[in-house]
Amino acid sequence: MEIRELVREELPEQLLEIPQPPERLWLRGSLPNRGERLLTVVGSRAMTSYGREACEKLIAGLAGYPVSIVSGLALGIDTCAHKAALAAGLHTIAIPGSGLDDSVLYPRSNRALANDIVKAGGALISEHEPLYAARAYDFPSRNRLMVGLADAVLVIEAGPKSGTLITARLASEYNRELLCVPHRIGDPHAFGPHLFIRLGAALVSEPLHILEALKIPPREETETTSAPRLEGIEHEVWTQLAESKTRDEILRAGFGDPGEVLTALVTLELRGLITEEFGAWRRT
Numbered sequence: 001m002e003i004r005e006l007v008r009e010e011l012p013e014q015l016l017e018i019p020q021p022p023e024r025l026w027l028r029g030s031l032p033n034r035g036e037r038l039l040t041v042v043g044s045r046a047m048t049s050y051g052r053e054a055c056e057k058l059i060a061g062l063a064g065y066p067v068s069i070v071s072g073l074a075l076g077i078d079t080c081a082h083k084a085a086l087a088a089g090l091h092t093i094a095i096p097g098s099g100l101d102d103s104v105l106y107p108r109s110n111r112a113l114a115n116d117i118v119k120a121g122g123a124l125i126s127e128h129e130p131l132y133a134a135r136a137y138d139f140p141s142r143n144r145l146m147v148g149l150a151d152a153v154l155v156i157e158a159g160p161k162s163g164t165l166i167t168a169r170l171a172s173e174y175n176r177e178l179l180c181v182p183h184r185i186g187d188p189h190a191f192g193p194h195l196f197i198r199l200g201a202a203l204v205s206e207p208l209h210i211l212e213a214l215k216i217p218p219r220e221e222t223e224t225t226s227a228p229r230l231e232g233i234e235h236e237v238w239t240q241l242a243e244s245k246t247r248d249e250i251l252r253a254g255f256g257d258p259g260e261v262l263t264a265l266v267t268l269e270l271r272g273l274i275t276e277e278f279g280a281w282r283r284t
Contacts, residue, residue, distance in 0.1 A: 003028045003100045003130045018148040018174055022127040028100045029123035032068040032091045037214040040070040040146045040176075042164045043077025043156035048189055051157040052080050054181050056270060058154070059084035061207025061284075063272040065216055068093055070149050072142060073110050073124075077156045082113060085122075087270045092122040093149070097142045098134035100124050106134040143167045152177035152213045154204065158192025165192050168201075177213045179204045207272075228273055234264045241274055244282040 006025045015021055032038070041059070043051055055077055059069060069085035071078040073094040085092035094117055098106040105111050105124075114124055127145065128138070143166060147153055153171040155178070158164035171178040178201040183190030197203050202213055211218050230238050233256040240253055250265070251258050265281065268274045275284050 012149055014150075015145065015148045018144060020144065021148070022145060024127060026100055026126050026128070026130060027123060028125075029118040030121050031123055032093070033066070036066045036068050036091065037151045037216060038068050038070050038093070038149050039210060039214065040150035040153045040167075041077065041081035041156065042071065042143075042146070042153065042158075042167045044158060044162055044164065044189055045074055045076035045078075046159075047076035047080060048157065048187075050183065050187075051077060051181075051189065055080045055156050056084045056087075057275075058181070058204065058207055058210060059090070060088050060270045060272045062090060062210065063088040064219070065090075065211065067091075067210075067214065067216070068122075070095065070146055072096065072139075072146055073105075073107070073114060074139075075107060075109070079110060079113065082117060084270065086116060086120055088272060092117055092120075093125060094122070095125050095142055095145050095149075096134065097128075097138040098126065099128045099130040099132035100126050101130040104131055104133045139163065140166055144170055147171050147174050147176055150176050152179055152210070154179045154181070154210065155193050155196065155201075156181050157183070157189040159188050160191045162192055165195075168192060168196055177202065179210065179213055181205070228271075230268075232264075233260050234268060237261060237264045238268060238273060238283070241281055241283050244280040246280050250281065 003026055006027050011025055068091040069081055070093045071081040073096045082092050096106055098104045102111055105114055147170040153176050155168050178196055180193035180197050180201045181204050236255045240250055251261055272284055274281055
């Protein structure tokens with residue numbers, strides 16, 4: 001899809017309200033629908049397995065809601081956030097530190113992901129001209145756009161020297177809701193989230209907390225929830241979970257190859273259809 005410069009009237013209003021608003025903005029792809037809430041997700045490039053799990057579960061739980069996930073296309077949490085949004089069928093916006101042409105898009109390893117975002121109806125946004133190659137000092141500047149766009153900012157992980165700390169402080173300066181995922185005591189990746197929670201940021205441990213911050217009412221649960229459109233092993237697994245079952249109980253049912261069953265469990269969880277609690281899987 002072609003890259004085009006947004007005209008003044010197309011610039012998101014919240015971006016024009018921040019200090020040093022962008023003078024020019026380029027777009028590749030499609031902006032979210034009017035009225036969608038924007039959640040910026042940030043965290044460490046050196047993502048831990050805990051950070052990945054938290055990111056995937058929280059974003060999967062937003063499936064079906066009018067939410068767009070904003071991040072920076074960087075390695076680690078940024079990549080996880082974009083991929084989790086695509087898996088959940090959510091709109092997502094990537095803001096790289098470079099221009100938007102494939103020849104300069106940074107990081108190079110995420111160019112396929114960038115194209116997937118555009119193909120899925122998402123957007124790439126930059127204040128740099130299309131052929132601009134990223135430099136180290138461009139990334140803090142890029143972060144102000146990520147926060148400026150947001151209705152709320154979610155911090156997954158941030159060590160003592162992480163650039164995520166700067167992004168989180170911008171959320172306070174721009175009067176954006178700051179949300180943080182708690183970690184284990186003593187984990188260096190917990191430094192940022194725990195610091196900001198102590199300073200008043202909202203603690204997030206489930207998708208409902210994000211919906212509250214975005215002022216989106218959760219769907220009412222009913223006893224007669226209609227079955228989702230599923231086929232094959234995914235349908236079999238979902239049917240089995242009319243009652244909570246452990247992984248071993250699901251595997252012993254013997255309706256598929258164990259590897260395929262485990263893959264179906266992960267897929268259903270990413271879609272927000274099932275969840276695991278205390279060692280047992282159940283429908284959400």
